[in-house]
Amino acid sequence: MSTDTPILSIKNIEVLYSRVISALHGVSIEVQKGEVVSLLGANGAGKTTTCKAVSRLLEAERGEVSKGSIEYNGVDIKTMSPYDMVKAGVVQVLEGRHIFGHLTVEENLLTGSFIRNADSASVKRDLEYVYSRFNRIKDRRKNLGGLCSGGEQQMVAMGRAMMAKPNLILLDEPSMGLAPQLIEEIFEIVKTLNEEDGVSFLVSEQNANIALKYAKIGYIIENGRVVLKGSAKELSESDSVKEMYMGGGGDEVSFSDVKYYHRRRPCMV
Amino acid sequence: MWEWLPFFLEVLVGGLLSGVMYSLVAIGFVLIYKSSGVFNFAQGTMLLLAALTFVSMTERQVNFWVAFSITLVLMVALGIIVERTVMRPLANQSLLSLFMATVGLNYFLEGLAQGVWDSAVHGVDLGISNDPIFLIEKFPNLGLDIIISQFDIAAAVIAGSMILGLTLFFQYTRTGLSLRAVSDDHMAAMAVGIPLNRIWAIVWAVTGVICLIAGLLWGDRVSVSFTLTAAVLKGLPVILIGGLTSIPGAIVGGLIIGASEKLGEIYLAEYFGGQGIEHWWAYTTALIFLMIRPTGIFGEKEIERV
Amino acid sequence: MYYREAGRLVKSFADDRRMLPLKEDRLLSTLFVVGVMYILVTAFASDYLLSAIFIPMMVLGVATLGLNIATGYTGQLSLGTAGFMSFGAFAAFNLVLRVDWMYIPLAFFLAGVIAGLVGIVFGLPALRIKGFYLIVSTLAAQFFSEWIFNAYPWFLNYTTSGVVNLPPFHYRVFPFQELTPLNDAFWHSSRGRYLITLTITIALIVACKNMVRSSTGRNWMAVRDMDIAANVIGISVAKTKLMAFFVSTFYCGVAGAMYSYCYIGNLDFMIFNLRRSFLVMFMVIVGGLGSILGSFLGAIFVYGWPILITRLGDWIFGGGTLDTAFVENNSKIVVGTIIIVLLIREPGGFAALWNTTKQKLRVWPFSK
Numbered sequence: 022m023s024t025d026t027p028i029l030s031i032k033n034i035e036v037l038y039s040r041v042i043s044a045l046h047g048v049s050i051e052v053q054k055g056e057v058v059s060l061l062g063a064n065g066a067g068k069t070t071t072c073k074a075v076s077r078l079l080e081a082e083r084g085e086v087s088k089g090s091i092e093y094n095g096v097d098i099k100t101m102s103p104y105d106m107v108k109a110g111v112v113q114v115l116e117g118r119h120i121f122g123h124l125t126v127e128e129n130l131l132t133g134s135f136i137r138n139a140d141s142a143s144v145k146r147d148l149e150y151v152y153s154r155f156n157r158i159k160d161r162r163k164n165l166g167g168l169c170s171g172g173e174q175q176m177v178a179m180g181r182a183m184m185a186k187p188n189l190i191l192l193d194e195p196s197m198g199l200a201p202q203l204i205e206e207i208f209e210i211v212k213t214l215n216e217e218d219g220v221s222f223l224v225s226e227q228n229a230n231i232a233l234k235y236a237k238i239g240y241i242i243e244n245g246r247v248v249l250k251g252s253a254k255e256l257s258e259s260d261s262v263k264e265m266y267m268g269g270g271g272d273e274v275s276f277s278d279v280k281y282y283h284r285r286r287p288c289m290v
Numbered sequence: 291m292w293e294w295l296p297f298f299l300e301v302l303v304g305g306l307l308s309g310v311m312y313s314l315v316a317i318g319f320v321l322i323y324k325s326s327g328v329f330n331f332a333q334g335t336m337l338l339l340a341a342l343t344f345v346s347m348t349e350r351q352v353n354f355w356v357a358f359s360i361t362l363v364l365m366v367a368l369g370i371i372v373e374r375t376v377m378r379p380l381a382n383q384s385l386l387s388l389f390m391a392t393v394g395l396n397y398f399l400e401g402l403a404q405g406v407w408d409s410a411v412h413g414v415d416l417g418i419s420n421d422p423i424f425l426i427e428k429f430p431n432l433g434l435d436i437i438i439s440q441f442d443i444a445a446a447v448i449a450g451s452m453i454l455g456l457t458l459f460f461q462y463t464r465t466g467l468s469l470r471a472v473s474d475d476h477m478a479a480m481a482v483g484i485p486l487n488r489i490w491a492i493v494w495a496v497t498g499v500i501c502l503i504a505g506l507l508w509g510d511r512v513s514v515s516f517t518l519t520a521a522v523l524k525g526l527p528v529i530l531i532g533g534l535t536s537i538p539g540a541i542v543g544g545l546i547i548g549a550s551e552k553l554g555e556i557y558l559a560e561y562f563g564g565q566g567i568e569h570w571w572a573y574t575t576a577l578i579f580l581m582i583r584p585t586g587i588f589g590e591k592e593i594e595r596v
Numbered sequence: 597m598y599y600r601e602a603g604r605l606v607k608s609f610a611d612d613r614r615m616l617p618l619k620e621d622r623l624l625s626t627l628f629v630v631g632v633m634y635i636l637v638t639a640f641a642s643d644y645l646l647s648a649i650f651i652p653m654m655v656l657g658v659a660t661l662g663l664n665i666a667t668g669y670t671g672q673l674s675l676g677t678a679g680f681m682s683f684g685a686f687a688a689f690n691l692v693l694r695v696d697w698m699y700i701p702l703a704f705f706l707a708g709v710i711a712g713l714v715g716i717v718f719g720l721p722a723l724r725i726k727g728f729y730l731i732v733s734t735l736a737a738q739f740f741s742e743w744i745f746n747a748y749p750w751f752l753n754y755t756t757s758g759v760v761n762l763p764p765f766h767y768r769v770f771p772f773q774e775l776t777p778l779n780d781a782f783w784h785s786s787r788g789r790y791l792i793t794l795t796i797t798i799a800l801i802v803a804c805k806n807m808v809r810s811s812t813g814r815n816w817m818a819v820r821d822m823d824i825a826a827n828v829i830g831i832s833v834a835k836t837k838l839m840a841f842f843v844s845t846f847y848c849g850v851a852g853a854m855y856s857y858c859y860i861g862n863l864d865f866m867i868f869n870l871r872r873s874f875l876v877m878f879m880v881i882v883g884g885l886g887s888i889l890g891s892f893l894g895a896i897f898v899y900g901w902p903i904l905i906t907r908l909g910d911w912i913f914g915g916g917t918l919d920t921a922f923v924e925n926n927s928k929i930v931v932g933t934i935i936i937v938l939l940i941r942e943p944g945g946f947a948a949l950w951n952t953t954k955q956k957l958r959v960w961p962f963s964k
């Protein structure tokens with residue numbers, strides 16, 4: 022494998038739910054090894070759907086990738102199960118945390134390591150490592166997951182994903198319902214994990230400000246289509262993005278002016 | 291003044307022993323519910339199916355252990371097939387849908403069993419003696435003149451060791467923790483790569499085994515016929531008292547229901563116009579317990595955050 | 597589809613609140629009810645069709661609707677439907693028996709109320725117990741009803757056989773109706789019983805439709821979807837659940853009364869057993885949770901399938917070849933399979949299938 026094969030390459034996929042509801046029509050995204058890529062879009066744009074298409078969790082929601090292909094490290098993942106994906110090193114951190122409420126924080130983390138069949142010594146090492154990255158949850162290790170605060174739960178969910186030693190984490194709306202300061206903290210952790218542990222990230226976000234601050238590349242997705250792609254710097258300076266996703270870009274602009282990029286063809290990568 | 295005591299004890303002990311058999315049925319429920327959120331209503335019919343398969347072989351002079359092993363294999367296969375064809379496609383559906391699927395499954399298996407075998411009554415003989423034990427003869431210095439059924443004791447021992455083994459297996463293994471994770475949140479379990487299918491297949495296979503053992507014990511006790519499916523109705527109040535997700539709960543629940551049923555039958559029935567109160571009495575007992583603890587004695591409290 | 601919503605402007609609030617917003621819908625349903633159900637069927641259907649097909653399907657449809665109100669609309673699982681039906685049946689029987697001037701619609705209504713009160717009693721635990729734990733309460737109701745009508749012969753008017761033929765005396769269908777032989781002959785005939793059942797069923801459907809589209813129904817659904825959240829937005833969960841139990845068992849009670857008076861013509865506590873509860877539950881699943889149309893579709897299918905099989909067997913192999921055991925096993929297997937397949941493929945049941953078909957027809961042939 023040459024070094025420039027992207028770790029993830031989504032090629033013009035379409036997704037159907039229940040065989041009739043079309044959620045994505047033409048989404049192409051590429052994540053290079055060691056990159057943080059952010060996926061921006063409003064509610065219902067299709068961010069979660071994109072992540073689930075990659076982690077293969079779509080099937081559990083009666084969804085399917087009906088066209089296009091997804092390659093992980095150059096290999097088509099069409100036939101893989103969610104289990105295979107985690108085994109291969111792709112873990113999704115679900116939107117809304119989804120931690121195991123009746124398990125303690127530590128048990129939650131342990132479940133992440135099962136996939137590797139590791140011996141208990143190395144699992145212990147990994148636990149310590151995760152606690153060192155996520156300081157906040159260390160004191161809570163014996164607490165029930167369901168009783169943790171939203172921010173702690175987000176960290177447990179991310180820590181649990183890290184226990185699987187992934188190469189790529191699909192982080193779905195980590196900022197959901199969190200205070201700005203905590204969001205910053207979470208993204209700082211993302212940065213550390215990315216820089217020090219070499220994990221690549223595809224981060225879906227509504228909060229464009231923060232997502233573009235920490236990402237290298239950004240994609241904007243709207244109504245199931247990628248409508249804009251660019252480096253984070255470009256995007257955060259683009260007027261339309263400012264207007265639509267960052268709240269305010271100066272004077273009142275008429276709606277139709279703002280949405281000029283709608284008329285562009287979906288960008289093919 | 292204590293003349294009533296021996297008789298009371300006799301009734302109580304009899305009730306507790308039959309309660310262990312209820313626990314056995316209940317544990318099958320708990321395992322499946324815990325791991326997949328499926329309230330398996332087909333338990334009773336699976337039990338019947340196991341007993342019928344076994345009986346149909348022994349009645350044709352097949353050796354006991356051969357019949358037992360064949361049935362065992364078939365029940366494990368049935369469990370796995372059910373998991374594949376019914377439960378797997380239903381992953382992530384609401385608990386109500388899952389429950390209803392098992393009700394459908396129950397109906398299906400019932401029709402199948404009745405179609406393949408007849409609805410005649412068969413007997414099972416496990417070779418356990420049915421003679422009563424007079425406690426005063428065995429242990430004279432205890433001074434208790436009560437009668438205990440030998441069969442009940444044997445059945446309770448078998449059921450009890452089965453329960454113990456299962457508890458250990460699921461409490462102290464990685465499979466056990468995976469099981470609890472799966473029972474909490476299917477989607478999250480899938481996201482961290484717990485192979486749901488494998489866990490469920492294990493659980494359904496184990497349930498098949500439990501159904502076989504319970505089916506034989508019940509079959510020996512009350513004969514194998516379609517009334518055996520009523521075992522599920524005995525198991526229900528038990529797990530609900532104990533808490534749907536708790537194996538110890540199933541045991542305690544079984545003992546409570548067993549004892550309360552027998553005691554109710556002896557001491558209460560006369561105030562209620564005679565016979566036949568045991569059905570609703572068991573459920574009323576369960577209801578009383580649930581009013582005090584809405585998720586059963588050991589049941590996990592639902593963690594609700596809006 | 598020849599008619600559609602597009603281009604209909606709603607000009608007044610009253611228009612907006614109509615039960616059937618489309619004129620064509622109103623026209624068609626009126627035509628169906630009056631033209632087909634009242635006139636055509638009454639005039640031409642044979643006694644067999646009336647008493648073995650139409651009446652039981654409507655009666656079971658009402659029971660299914662009752663269960664659907666508790667389970668489909670409010671999310672409270674109930675396994676005691678047949679038990680609640682028996683309360684209605686026995687109440688109606690005793691009312692007609694013991695109150696001189698009683699007439700049938702009132703007796704059925706009161707029977708429903710009595711069943712509803714029983715339903716409230718067994719629904720009370722729902723205020724504390726949730727989810728599957730609640731089936732304890734409804735199963736208790738089921739077994740309690742099976743026991744009480746057996747243990748206390750007063751309910752059966754001390755009939756020793758355990759079965760009372762209905763009506764053992766003349767009943768009134770209207771208040772102060774004269775009990776002439778001609779009246780009796782008509783109202784006791786299958787045609788008369790059909791008309792009674794039809795009218796009551798339609799009244800109950802309209803009432804249910806109006807409940808579920810008003811705040812009552814919205815509260816039910818809010819409680820179903822998440823009762824804590826419903827509580828937070830100011831819905832009294834306790835009141836809503838008890839209301840749902842009352843209405844649900846009211847429907848079951850009326851269905852029970854109709855079952856014995858209009859369908860089988862006798863009163864027998866043995867038929868309102870757990871099996872029948874499950875049958876009604878199947879009707880709900882097959883038809884579709886939370887759907888009025890589905891309740892009836894489910895009842896028609898689950899009740900009709902064995903009959904259809906028997907008929908087909910008679911037709912193909914000659915009369916009486918298929919023995920009842922075969923038909924029973926076959927329908928168990930088929931209904932069981934259909935339930936599972938529906939739950940996997942179309943959790944909304946027949947009602948959802950009908951809706952998707954309608955949607956597809958609407959765009960046909962321009963898209964599929």
Ligand SMILES: Nc1ncnc2c1ncn2[C@@H]1O[C@H](COP(=O)(O)OP(=O)(O)OP(=O)(O)O)[C@@H](O)[C@H]1O
Binds near residue numbers: 042069071083116227
């Ligand atoms: N299980 C499902 N069945 C049918 N449609 C679905 C399902 N899940 C999502 N959709 C539809 O797919 C579209 C995209 O949804 P998705 O959840 O991917 O949006 P999102 O960008 O993640 O939004 P949000 O920011 O609100 O999380 C929406 O129109 C949604 O209604």
Ligand SMILES: [Mg+2]
Binds near residue numbers: 069116193
């Ligand atoms: Mg999303």
